[in-house]
Structures are given as structure tokens and as C-alpha cells.
Amino acid sequence: MPRTVKENVEAAELAVFARKELSLGAAAEAGLTGRFESIRTGGLRASIATADHYGFLNTIEGVTDQSAEALPDVLRRFPDSHEPVIIATFPSRNLVEWLLDEGYEQAPVRPIAYLCSGADFNAVELSAEQWQIREVSTETDAAVFRDLIDAGYGASREVGALIRTEHALPAIRGFIASRNGQPLAAAAMSLHAVGAVLGGAATLPEARGAGAQTALLTHRLRLAEDMGMPLSTATAAPGTPSIRNLAQLGLTVVERTAWRCSRAIRVPPDEREASVTGRQSHRPG
Known part of the structure; x- marks a missing residue:
């Protein structure tokens, strides 16, 4: 049975993230500046690179109404929780409203292309x-x-x-x-x-x-x-x-929506738990 566009895009994203895992692992093994890490949890896929030179690598993908519950925990893995770009490929209206309420604003789209x-x-x-x-x-x-x-x-x-x-x-x-x-x-x-x-x-x-x-x-x-x-x-x-x-x-080219936090502040560690609780209680869905 043919897969839907959404299923194909999900498969494409998983393949691209597998490639990212290879790249981040190689960077860490080679001793390049900073910390490199890839995370899969709660439906989210995160890429972390702590050195300023590699800030463009900091992303969290797979954000949906369901996986948003795990977002605060993943954000805490970043030195600056406002650094990563959030990618929500097929965001619902609720998810868009929630992201805006959390202080995110739309960034340039992140296209992904696939051929079955x-x-x-x-x-x-x-x-x-x-x-x-x-x-x-x-x-x-x-x-x-x-x-x-x-x-x-x-x-x-x-x-x-x-x-x-x-x-x-x-x-x-x-x-x-x-x-x-x-x-x-x-x-x-x-x-x-x-x-x-x-x-x-x-x-x-x-x-x-x-x-x-x-x-x-x-x-x-x-x-x-x-x-x-x-x-x-x-x-x-x-x-x-x-x-x-x-x-x-x-x-097939799909323009995935991307989001950056507009609150350019660093959340102190002792305040992050409170912000996490707030996000969980108001997550979309």
C-alpha cells in the first residue's frame, strides 16, 4: 500500500537524522571544538553542537502536538535553551499557537526533498x-x-x-x-x-x-x-x-516550518524547572 506524503517525509527525516548522527559522532571523535551530541527521545530528534562555529547545527526536529511534551526536557540539554531551531513539519493550529505563546517566531523554512x-x-x-x-x-x-x-x-x-x-x-x-x-x-x-x-x-x-x-x-x-x-x-x-x-x-519538496525563540535570555538552571512545568501544563493538544 503506497505511503502518504506525511509517512514519506517522516522516513526522509529519519534518514537525514541518521546522517546527522554520523556527522556529530565523527566531529566528537575527531576532537573538534565543543560538545557534539544527538538525542532521540519522546518522538523528538535533537542535534547539539556547543561551539559558536557550529551553532547552525542546533536543531530539534519532529515537534508535534504529542512530542511537544518532551520538548522542555530536550531543551535543557542545550547550554542555551533558546539556541536551537525548532522544526515542526506538519504543525497543527494548536501547535502553532502554543509555539507563539511560548515566545517562538517563524524562521526561514527548512525544505526536505524525497523520491520514493x-x-x-x-x-x-x-x-x-x-x-x-x-x-x-x-x-x-x-x-x-x-x-x-x-x-x-x-x-x-x-x-x-x-x-x-x-x-x-x-x-x-x-x-x-x-x-x-x-x-x-x-x-x-x-x-x-x-x-x-x-x-x-x-x-x-x-x-x-x-x-x-x-x-x-x-x-x-x-x-x-x-x-x-x-x-x-x-x-x-x-x-x-x-x-x-x-x-x-x-x-517532492516539502517546506518544513521552523521556529526560533524570540526571548533572547538565558534561563538560570534553578528557574528552568519552573518553566518546564509551565510548558507541560500548557502544551498543545
């Missing part, structure tokens, strides 16, 4: 004169892949270290796109029980807009299908070429 196994997509057929795709299989390839990722992202030193650490994991499969024998773009994929995550993509500035990432997406989608993955999924920032590429290939 067996579904048609707008595959790009490549000629030999266009992009040639190969999977990283040697140390030489791995070095080229890392260089492309570094140059394509152009991230700060700290964020670059996080990206390299994640993409060095054995579970992360790397792919290189070349034209006329010159490597110009890279992308990655990881396989999880609920689906394949097409995470990680970088193109050298001089090659952007020429279809490298579309070619890499097509290649990975076909590979995931051949390997029997239930679905393939990816996330991207709203309004970017990445999310447009996903949509143009035929993936």
Missing part, C-alpha cells in the same frame, strides 16, 4: 562530451574529492574541518564529476535503513551553472534505486540552486 523507490524522475542523459561521473575508490580519488569539497564550499576553517571530518567517514560514499578529464564537482551519499541521503555537494566556482550537480544527482538517484533503497532524500536551503535542482528532477 520506483517513482519516475526527470533523469538527465549524459553524453561522453558532458559530465563523467565516477565513485571515489582510491586514495587519489579521495584526495581529489576532499579538495573539491574544500574549494566548492569555501567554508571557514572550523566549518571546513567539520565537513572534511564527515566526508572522511567510511559510510559516506563520494562521487566526482569531471568534464574533459578535469574534476570540477563532487557530491556524497550515505545509505540508511529508511533511505539514501544525498547529502554533500560542491562545485568549483568556474563550473557552476553547467549541470554538474544535476548529473551527480541523477547518478546517485539511479544508484539508490538499483540498491533497493526505499527512498532518496536531501535537504537544501530555500531558494537555492540546490533545491531547484531537486525539484526539477522530480523530487
Whole structure:
């Protein structure tokens, strides 16, 4: 029986979070600055990174009328309970009202895209004169892949270290796109029980807009299908070429609502218990 959009999105989110767990674990193992932690409890999935460089990682996903009961306990795991972005994919009216009442305001949406196994997509057929795709299989390839990722992202030193650490994991499969024998773009994929995550993509500035990432997406989608993955999924920032590429290939894009706390204060530890009690008594539902 075909799954609903909600069920597909839930599966996609679980796959993406499994990838986040790998990344956070690798960062902790590598000794990068701060504390890295992933949490699954009460239907919520939290990512924690305490160093300022990695603040963008601080999120709590899976917030619903039911799981909101566990939200205060998860928030207490963060050094600043107002730091994480709250993601509520399909919020009810009650949940929206509750978040507003708790001092949250809407942040930019967090799109997630997915393609179910067996579904048609707008595959790009490549000629030999266009992009040639190969999977990283040697140390030489791995070095080229890392260089492309570094140059394509152009991230700060700290964020670059996080990206390299994640993409060095054995579970992360790397792919290189070349034209006329010159490597110009890279992308990655990881396989999880609920689906394949097409995470990680970088193109050298001089090659952007020429279809490298579309070619890499097509290649990975076909590979995931051949390997029997239930679905393939990816996330991207709203309004970017990445999310447009996903949509143009035929993936379903869902714009998940995101929320930030507008009360820019730190709750002292002895006051948090009181705030927790208040949230629990007024949670949605």
C-alpha cells in the first residue's frame, strides 16, 4: 500500500537524522571544538553542537502536538535553551499557537526533498562530451574529492574541518564529476535503513551553472534505486540552486516550518524547572 506524503517525509527525516548522527559522532571523535551530541527521545530528534562555529547545527526536529511534551526536557540539554531551531513539519493550529505563546517566531523554512523507490524522475542523459561521473575508490580519488569539497564550499576553517571530518567517514560514499578529464564537482551519499541521503555537494566556482550537480544527482538517484533503497532524500536551503535542482528532477519538496525563540535570555538552571512545568501544563493538544 503506497505511503502518504506525511509517512514519506517522516522516513526522509529519519534518514537525514541518521546522517546527522554520523556527522556529530565523527566531529566528537575527531576532537573538534565543543560538545557534539544527538538525542532521540519522546518522538523528538535533537542535534547539539556547543561551539559558536557550529551553532547552525542546533536543531530539534519532529515537534508535534504529542512530542511537544518532551520538548522542555530536550531543551535543557542545550547550554542555551533558546539556541536551537525548532522544526515542526506538519504543525497543527494548536501547535502553532502554543509555539507563539511560548515566545517562538517563524524562521526561514527548512525544505526536505524525497523520491520514493520506483517513482519516475526527470533523469538527465549524459553524453561522453558532458559530465563523467565516477565513485571515489582510491586514495587519489579521495584526495581529489576532499579538495573539491574544500574549494566548492569555501567554508571557514572550523566549518571546513567539520565537513572534511564527515566526508572522511567510511559510510559516506563520494562521487566526482569531471568534464574533459578535469574534476570540477563532487557530491556524497550515505545509505540508511529508511533511505539514501544525498547529502554533500560542491562545485568549483568556474563550473557552476553547467549541470554538474544535476548529473551527480541523477547518478546517485539511479544508484539508490538499483540498491533497493526505499527512498532518496536531501535537504537544501530555500531558494537555492540546490533545491531547484531537486525539484526539477522530480523530487517532492516539502517546506518544513521552523521556529526560533524570540526571548533572547538565558534561563538560570534553578528557574528552568519552573518553566518546564509551565510548558507541560500548557502544551498543545
